[in-house]
Amino acid sequence: KKWASSLPRVPSTQLALKSMDMNYSLQFGDLWPSIRLALLCEQKYAALLNGFGDMEKVIQEFEERAQARDFVYEARSQWPEWTPHTDSQPRADQDSPAPGPSDPEPSEFSDDCTAEQSPSTPDMKQPIPISPNLKCFTFPRGDTTRFKPARPDGLRLLEYYLMDAASLLPVLTLDVRPGHTVLDLCAAPGGKSLALLQTECCRHLAINDISISRLNRLRKILHSYIPKNLRTEDRLRITSFDGRHWREIERNTFDRVLVDVPCTTDRHSVLEEDNNIFSRLRLKERQKLPLLQTQLLLSGILATKPGGSIVYSTCSLSQLQNEYVVERAVEVAETEHNVELHLVDLSAVRTLYRNTFHFYRHCRVGELVLPHLTANYGPMYFCKLERIH
Amino acid sequence: TLRQTAAKHFGKSAMDASGLESVIESILKLGLNQAQLKQLLTLNPKIAVQPPQRSLAALNALNLLGLNPSNIIKILEKCPDLLGAKAHQLQPLIENLQKYGLGEGSLQRVLVHSPQILNLSAKQVNNTVRFFKDKCVFTAAQITEILRTSPNVLFEKFEELEYKFQYAYFRMGIKQSEIAKSALFRVSLEELKQRHIFLERLGLYQTPDKKGQTQIVNPKLKDVISTSEDHFLAKVARSTHEEFDIFKKLLSCEEIEKEELESSEWGD
Ligand SMILES: C[S@@+](CC[C@H](N)C(=O)[O-])C[C@H]1O[C@@H](n2cnc3c(N)ncnc32)[C@H](O)[C@@H]1O
Numbered sequence: 001k002k003w004a005s006s007l008p009r010v011p012s013t014q015l016a017l018k019s020m021d022m023n024y025s026l027q028f029g030d031l032w033p034s035i036r037l038a039l040l041c042e043q044k045y046a047a048l049l050n051g052f053g054d055m056e057k058v059i060q061e062f063e064e065r066a067q068a069r070d071f072v073y074e075a076r077s078q079w080p081e082w083t084p085h086t087d088s089q090p091r092a093d094q095d096s097p098a099p100g101p102s103d104p105e106p107s108e109f110s111d112d113c114t115a116e117q118s119p120s121t122p123d124m125k126q127p128i129p130i131s132p133n134l135k136c137f138t139f140p141r142g143d144t145t146r147f148k149p150a151r152p153d154g155l156r157l158l159e160y161y162l163m164d165a166a167s168l169l170p171v172l173t174l175d176v177r178p179g180h181t182v183l184d185l186c187a188a189p190g191g192k193s194l195a196l197l198q199t200e201c202c203r204h205l206a207i208n209d210i211s212i213s214r215l216n217r218l219r220k221i222l223h224s225y226i227p228k229n230l231r232t233e234d235r236l237r238i239t240s241f242d243g244r245h246w247r248e249i250e251r252n253t254f255d256r257v258l259v260d261v262p263c264t265t266d267r268h269s270v271l272e273e274d275n276n277i278f279s280r281l282r283l284k285e286r287q288k289l290p291l292l293q294t295q296l297l298l299s300g301i302l303a304t305k306p307g308g309s310i311v312y313s314t315c316s317l318s319q320l321q322n323e324y325v326v327e328r329a330v331e332v333a334e335t336e337h338n339v340e341l342h343l344v345d346l347s348a349v350r351t352l353y354r355n356t357f358h359f360y361r362h363c364r365v366g367e368l369v370l371p372h373l374t375a376n377y378g379p380m381y382f383c384k385l386e387r388i389h
Numbered sequence: 390t391l392r393q394t395a396a397k398h399f400g401k402s403a404m405d406a407s408g409l410e411s412v413i414e415s416i417l418k419l420g421l422n423q424a425q426l427k428q429l430l431t432l433n434p435k436i437a438v439q440p441p442q443r444s445l446a447a448l449n450a451l452n453l454l455g456l457n458p459s460n461i462i463k464i465l466e467k468c469p470d471l472l473g474a475k476a477h478q479l480q481p482l483i484e485n486l487q488k489y490g491l492g493e494g495s496l497q498r499v500l501v502h503s504p505q506i507l508n509l510s511a512k513q514v515n516n517t518v519r520f521f522k523d524k525c526v527f528t529a530a531q532i533t534e535i536l537r538t539s540p541n542v543l544f545e546k547f548e549e550l551e552y553k554f555q556y557a558y559f560r561m562g563i564k565q566s567e568i569a570k571s572a573l574f575r576v577s578l579e580e581l582k583q584r585h586i587f588l589e590r591l592g593l594y595q596t597p598d599k600k601g602q603t604q605i606v607n608p609k610l611k612d613v614i615s616t617s618e619d620h621f622l623a624k625v626a627r628s629t630h631e632e633f634d635i636f637k638k639l640l641s642c643e644e645i646e647k648e649e650l651e652s653s654e655w656g657d
């Protein structure tokens with residue numbers, strides 16, 4: 001103990017920054033300073049509406065008093081051919097002329113890579129498959145207004161959940177359809193589980209996390225947002241297993257699996273001393289993250305039904321925890337488990353939400369939201385796999 | 390006609406005709422023309438009624454410093470009361486400024502830029518100089534440099550000067566010699582913080598460690614604060630106005646929240 005306290009105490013946040021300066025200036029080159037600046041400034045929040053509460057009132061308030069807009073709906077309404085699966089919403093293009101596919105791309109959100117040809121406008125006949133029923137309000141680009149904390153409504157449910165808007169992208173990308181059975185393998189504290197329930201498509205949602213204390217936070221959140229009759233055992237199961245061993249419980253079971261793994265949580269790590277993964281005492285744990293992530297993703301892949309799909313996500317910028325993990329897991333799944341996977345091209349998702357997020361354009365697989373002061377969300381990496389057989 | 394202008398202001402009886410005559414003559418001798426003379430009278434009509442030596446003290450002193458008529462007018466436009474100052478107030482002050490190293494050229498520049506200095510007392514100047522020497526440990530030459538480039542320091546509260554100095558010295562790790570060269574005291578603390586913290590978060594500025602070392606080469610303080618925003622963003626920060634504007638908004642919220650937190654902690 002003595003020798004430890006005599007070491008100069010460098011804050012973990014400093015260690016985190018130092019390590020990121022080293023790795024990310026190589027990975028992102030000239031983009032890094034601007035990402036770094038955004039990581040160290042106040043993050044932007046979005047309000048995920050609670051579809052089980054009194055939404056009309058909240059929507060009206062947002063639209064009248066604040067300049068906030070539902071970015072999910074707005075993006076979607078730009079695609080005139082979009083046919084909602086279960087959405088009862090009136091189509092936006094009926095009264096307002098939405099920008100058509102031939103409109104020039106708004107280039108405002110492009111970074112240094114404007115010159116590169118932008119992702120082609122998605123095929124109109126094949127609408128981008130995203131999970132329905134999600135409504136999430138954000139303030140426009142550059143607007144630094146904050147949302148007020150949510151209040152309970154008449155039904156005693158909270159009106160909205162404040163979250164990083166980019167955290168919704170993995171859930172939107174998962175494309176949950178009515179009747180699906182869904183697994184959220186690393187679910188606590190529960191922001192994405194809540195969003196999954198908000199799609200109102202899960203016939204059954206299996207929520208798992210290794211940490212009991214974090215699961216308790218998740219339970220509280222579900223209590224505050226989801227009516228009791230929808231939290232019954234046949235619809236919702238909460239477990240606390242080591243996700244790496246899921247195959248010992250269930251294989252080939254779920255239509256959709258979300259694998260939102262533990263990672264270096266870059267934004268948290270440069271700002272908060274508490275529970276910081278860059279602390280010297282956690283070096284080993286940090287070095288083992290890519291391995292743990294690969295094992296968890298593999299486990300998620302094996303839990304998926306043939307024909308089902310998986311979304312892998314992290315809130316780290318690190319290629320080692322993102323693309324490399326996906327590539328490695330796909331390889332192991334094929335060679336060791338004879339599972340064939342298809343990597344889904346998500347450039348359409350990037351195009352769809354380009355007005356809300358600052359996307360990185362050079363991921364080998366998957367998509368990455370870069371923090372940027374004009375839209376200070378993320379980092380959020382997400383990648384989608386389809387299981388062929 | 391000049392006499393008529395003056396008479397309009399004070400009435401014939403109050404005027405000392407022969408006195409005014411001699412003032413006018415002296416003013417013209419200093420090289421001012423009729424129009425400039427008239428300007429002086431409108432700037433401070435008391436010229437017509439007060440004893441000639443009072444009207445002439447400042448003019449003579451400025452003339453002796455080698456200022457040309459148009460600069461003299463510029464100075465008096467900003468400080469018309471100088472036309473009533475007494476010679477024994479001005480002379481020691483000017484000598485004092487000269488003593489601190491403001492020679493011919495630089496004293497002229499400083500006066501044209503901030504003539505209000507002539508309203509100060511010699512003691513006020515001494516106090517400022519002593520403050521820089523004792524509280525910030527600047528050398529005499531550095532203090533001269535500061536007075537020359539940032540004469541506004543003579544009017545500012547020591548508290549604020551000290552805070553600005555400490556920010557640059559401790560928070561940014563800059564030595565006195567560089568501070569003196571950079572016109573630090575001409576920018577507001579807010580502006581200084583905005584540019585410094587912006588660079589710091591971009592990863593382009595690092596406070597030196599105890600040995601004075603950094604992992605990156607910091608930009609010169611001069612280039613950080615004494616440049617236009619365009620130049621600062623394009624050449625030093627390599628960023629955009631959009632980002633800097635949002636950053637300034639966020640930083641001011643952060644500062645307010647920090648203050649609130651601190652005051653609530655002291656409160657109980
Ligand atoms: C990034 S967080 C998940 C955040 C969550 N999906 C949300 O949106 O609120 C990662 C989670 O993985 C959990 N975890 C870590 N190792 C695990 C393992 N071996 N099996 C299952 N969960 C694990 C951690 O307890 C942590 O709650």
